[in-house]
Amino acid sequence: MGYELPALPYDYTALEPHISKSTLEFHHDKHHASYVSKYNDAVAGTDMDSKSIEDVIKAVAADPAKAGLFNNAAQAWNHSFYWNCMKPGGGGQPTGALADKINADFGSFDKFVEAFKTAGGTQFGSGWAWLVLDNGTLKVTKTGNAGNPMTEGQTPLLTMDVWEHAYYLDYQNRRPDYINTFLTSLVNWDFAAANLAAA
Structure with a gap:
């Protein structure tokens, strides 16, 4: 069945000057594409191939022997979700x-x-900050590396990528500046609202 790399929901220059064309080209066309490719290679010819990527993520999250599959599945999904969490003229x-x-x-x-700023700013190393619905209550959480809140029974509404490749070309080591810009100029509240409505 395979999981397809989704196109960005906007042009490569649409988030400038906040996120550069170069960042989106590297981030989407190289990093995201690599996770998708590795995920598809890992599930090809297995019983996982017919499952949705969400079901695969939840099925293998707790299995250390399947860490490679989980990492590529979750990163493929997380990035597809993240692109929609931003929009031109957002914030x-x-x-x-x-x-x-x-x-x-x-x-x-x-x-x-x-x-949300604290979650993104205190995530040591690579990871994600999230707005989630947890048993009917909104919460902010953070996950390391490829972690995804759906493995904890939470519904993701919004995410911000705090892996260095998400911001380093534009902000270098100034992660707080990237986080602030995400909230003031990029965040797509319509997408988060639609996810809340669907939950």
Whole structure:
């Protein structure tokens, strides 16, 4: 069946000056494509080939012998999800049901921002910051390397990639600047709101 590398939902220059064309070309066409290719190679001819990538991620997450398969499956999925978490002219604050839910569960939008910045800024090494729905409550969480909240029974609504390849060409070692820019100028609240509605 195979998992296809999705095209970016915008042009390579669409996120400039915040995320450069060079970053998107390397990140999508090299890093993401490599995870997809390795995942497809790993499941080809196995009973996993007919399963959805989400089912594979959940099935092998706890099996140390399947760590390579998990890493490539989760990274393929995480990146496909991440591209949709940004949009040209993004940022600012959500509206509607998502805004109400953030205010109810975090106390305020500012408290959400603080939690999300902390999650991204304190993730040691490579990983991800997430806004998730956990048993009906919004939470901010972080995962190392390829980790994905769906393995903990949580529903991802939004993610920010904090692997260095996501920002280093544009921000060098200034991860906090990248995180701040993600929230003020890139985040796609419509996508997060749609995920909340679907959950």
